[in-house]
Amino acid sequence: MATAHSPTTTTTTKATQSAQEDTAAAPDTVPAVDVAGAAPVRHPLRWLSVLVLAVLAAQLGHFLVTNPNFEWSTVGGYFGAQVIGEGIATTIELTVVAMLIGIVGGVLVAVGRMSENRVLSAVCGAYVWFFRGIPVLVQLVFWYNLSALLPRISFGVPFGPEFIGGQTNSLITPLLAAILGLGLNEAAYMAEIVRGGLLGVDQGQTEAAAALGMGRARILRRVVLPQAMRFIVPPTGSQVINMMKATSLVSVIALADLLYTVQSIYNRTFETIPLLIVACLWYLVMTSVLYVGQSFIERYYARGATRNAPQGFWDFAFFRRRAAPFPAARERSTPSTPEKETR
Amino acid sequence: MIKDALATDAPADPVDPATAGPPLVVAHDVHKRFGHLEVLRGIDLEVRAGEVVVLLGPSGSGKSTFLRCINHLEQIDAGSIHVGGRLIGYRRSGSRVHHLRPREVTRQRRDIGMVFQHFNLFPHLTVLSNVMEAPVGVLRTPKAEARETALALLERVGLSDKASAYPRQLSGGQQQRVAIARALAMRPELMLFDEPTSALDPELVGEVLATMRDLARDGLTMLVVTHEIGFAKEVADRVVFMDGGRVLESGTPREVLDHPTHERTRAFLGRFL
Numbered sequence: 001m002a003t004a005h006s007p008t009t010t011t012t013t014k015a016t017q018s019a020q021e022d023t024a025a026a027p028d029t030v031p032a033v034d035v036a037g038a039a040p041v042r043h044p045l046r047w048l049s050v051l052v053l054a055v056l057a058a059q060l061g062h063f064l065v066t067n068p069n070f071e072w073s074t075v076g077g078y079f080g081a082q083v084i085g086e087g088i089a090t091t092i093e094l095t096v097v098a099m100l101i102g103i104v105g106g107v108l109v110a111v112g113r114m115s116e117n118r119v120l121s122a123v124c125g126a127y128v129w130f131f132r133g134i135p136v137l138v139q140l141v142f143w144y145n146l147s148a149l150l151p152r153i154s155f156g157v158p159f160g161p162e163f164i165g166g167q168t169n170s171l172i173t174p175l176l177a178a179i180l181g182l183g184l185n186e187a188a189y190m191a192e193i194v195r196g197g198l199l200g201v202d203q204g205q206t207e208a209a210a211a212l213g214m215g216r217a218r219i220l221r222r223v224v225l226p227q228a229m230r231f232i233v234p235p236t237g238s239q240v241i242n243m244m245k246a247t248s249l250v251s252v253i254a255l256a257d258l259l260y261t262v263q264s265i266y267n268r269t270f271e272t273i274p275l276l277i278v279a280c281l282w283y284l285v286m287t288s289v290l291y292v293g294q295s296f297i298e299r300y301y302a303r304g305a306t307r308n309a310p311q312g313f314w315d316f317a318f319f320r321r322r323a324a325p326f327p328a329a330r331e332r333s334t335p336s337t338p339e340k341e342t343r
Numbered sequence: 344m345i346k347d348a349l350a351t352d353a354p355a356d357p358v359d360p361a362t363a364g365p366p367l368v369v370a371h372d373v374h375k376r377f378g379h380l381e382v383l384r385g386i387d388l389e390v391r392a393g394e395v396v397v398l399l400g401p402s403g404s405g406k407s408t409f410l411r412c413i414n415h416l417e418q419i420d421a422g423s424i425h426v427g428g429r430l431i432g433y434r435r436s437g438s439r440v441h442h443l444r445p446r447e448v449t450r451q452r453r454d455i456g457m458v459f460q461h462f463n464l465f466p467h468l469t470v471l472s473n474v475m476e477a478p479v480g481v482l483r484t485p486k487a488e489a490r491e492t493a494l495a496l497l498e499r500v501g502l503s504d505k506a507s508a509y510p511r512q513l514s515g516g517q518q519q520r521v522a523i524a525r526a527l528a529m530r531p532e533l534m535l536f537d538e539p540t541s542a543l544d545p546e547l548v549g550e551v552l553a554t555m556r557d558l559a560r561d562g563l564t565m566l567v568v569t570h571e572i573g574f575a576k577e578v579a580d581r582v583v584f585m586d587g588g589r590v591l592e593s594g595t596p597r598e599v600l601d602h603p604t605h606e607r608t609r610a611f612l613g614r615f616l
Contacts, residue, residue: 208463208522211414212477212529213453216445222480226467 074274078265079281087261088282094178094247094257099240101183106190111220113195124191131188137249140181144253146172174255182250186243193235197228229301237294241287248283258282367392367533367564368413372422375408382408384588385422392532395565397575399599400585401611406568409585410535413566414455415448426455427532453481456526460538462518464510464525470497471506474525482529489528496524500554516547520554527558534558536567572615576600584608
């Protein structure tokens with residue numbers, strides 16, 4: 001496109017240059033120039049980089065199609081298989097439950113950490129320090145092997161009679177170990193995100209609400225948290241996506257998530273690469289869905305944050321856009337171009 | 344509203360202490376320290392029901408701090424503040440005084456409205472929801488009723504067409520008028536105004552002062568911290584001049600503003616001429 005246009009643009013710029021030199025002689029008047037339809041700056045390096053990328057993409061495409069080790073037919077065969085579906089279900093279930101524990105726990109720990117009660121605040125701080133300080137993989141293995149430390153778990157009066165109890169081995173299933181490991185770890189990270197969000201809300205909001213006679217719990221729920229959400233939601237979205245990928249760690253404790261499922265198949269059939277590709281594709285599908293969902297939620301919590309009229313939920317659910325800010329400017333540029341060419 | 348008839352008889356005249364209501368606010372020897380800085384050094388002040396009292400003074404004189412002590416946003420260190428006969432923030436039992444529980448402090452604040460310098464509207468709620476939030480959430484007023492009251496209040500401050508707007512879409516003056524409507528929705532017996540026009544562009548100050556003048560005419564008890572001498576002159580029943588955490592003089596606008604007895608008052612007012 002640029003090569004086709006370049007001869008005409010160079011001639012016009014030369015013409016305008018000479019026109020400017022003529023008028024420069026008369027200093028009192030300003031030359032009549034209309035910048036609408038001005039020739040754009042050309043970027044030869046951009047075109048070079050596009051060319052390089054196109055060659056690399058062609059190479060990649062060639063590699064994907066011609067390398068027989070991908071076994072695309074095997075990928076296609078397993079992609080919709082029921083076993084894979086069950087693995088995906090486990091992955092999603094784990095993501096949702098662990099994230100719920102993380103969010104609820106995170107809010108509690110964050111509020112506790114900001115409490116005026118120094119002991120509670122210190123304990124919550126210690127929680128964050130402890131669970132963020134140990135790799136989540138180590139935590140998972142630890143929960144899985146809890147029975148070695150604590151053969152029996154029971155609930156009852158401290159140092160007194162117990163109401164209910166059982167063998168740790170039968171209580172802590174791989175699923176429960178995974179949920180505890182991922183959820184408690186996540187709560188520590190979420191606590192910091194929530195705390196940052198709560199601190200981001202202006203103190204005047206709390207004062208105004210207090211002056212209206214609202215109690216502390218109500219102020220938090222109705223005034224501070226909804227505003228903190230604007231700071232909390234974007235990083236939480238990233239946390240959900242990270243969590244979804246982190247669930248693959250549970251394959252080390254023999255929980256049949258997506259990764260463990262494909263591993264157990266290729267350990268039997270040796271179709272390692274095609275099955276890993278199946279896993280990759282499904283992880284990409286799931287994270288893509290999460291990215292889209294995240295942008296919806298972010299826009300919802302941004303309401304009232306800008307001077308523009310807010311959009312309702314269905315407006316942004318269907319990507320309905322408001323009118324462009326300066327429609328007049330765009331209309332002007334089109335009729336002025338032919339005028340320039342006649343010059 | 345109770346004073347409606349009275350107010351129309353003599354709208355701008357100072358309230359005669361003999362005919363005015365009983366003291367609604369009684370502050371006695373109020374002290375407040377921030378660390379080593381003593382901000383209030385023994386404030387004595389009475390505000391009668393229906394009275395409009397303007398607190399004047401240079402910045403740092405403790406006006407705003409004193410106002411914030413009245414609804415216990417700041418805790419006083421010594422002395423006492425009573426509003427409507429209730430001791431604010433504390434409870435007396437026999438010869439001992441106890442701190443109130445947060446829940447009880449919250450309860451006391453219901454009857455005291457406050458308007459802030461920076462409006463502090465809830466930006467995530469529409470104008471209407473801002474006004475309805477406390478009546479519905481705190482007083483458990485049925486939504487339909489709260490909505491009706493809120494719309495009436497918005498009309499009163501001249502913003503009924505902005506009910507569904509969000510605060511950030513409004514000008515500063517409009518936001519402050521919404522903040523006034525929000526405070527009035529709790530039907531307070533006392534309204535505190537903490538420099539309500541200081542954050543506004545000069546051309547927006549008038550609309551907020553007009554709204555406040557309107558409330559004063561309706562007989563609302565108001566305690567106003569402001570630098571608007573004109574407003575004090577026109578609307579106040581009493582002007583109190585503070586400096587260095589003390590009340591230096593107090594009296595009708597004519598006494599304090601036109602014939603100040605104190606050198607500090609004269610120096611302060613001289614800057615506005």
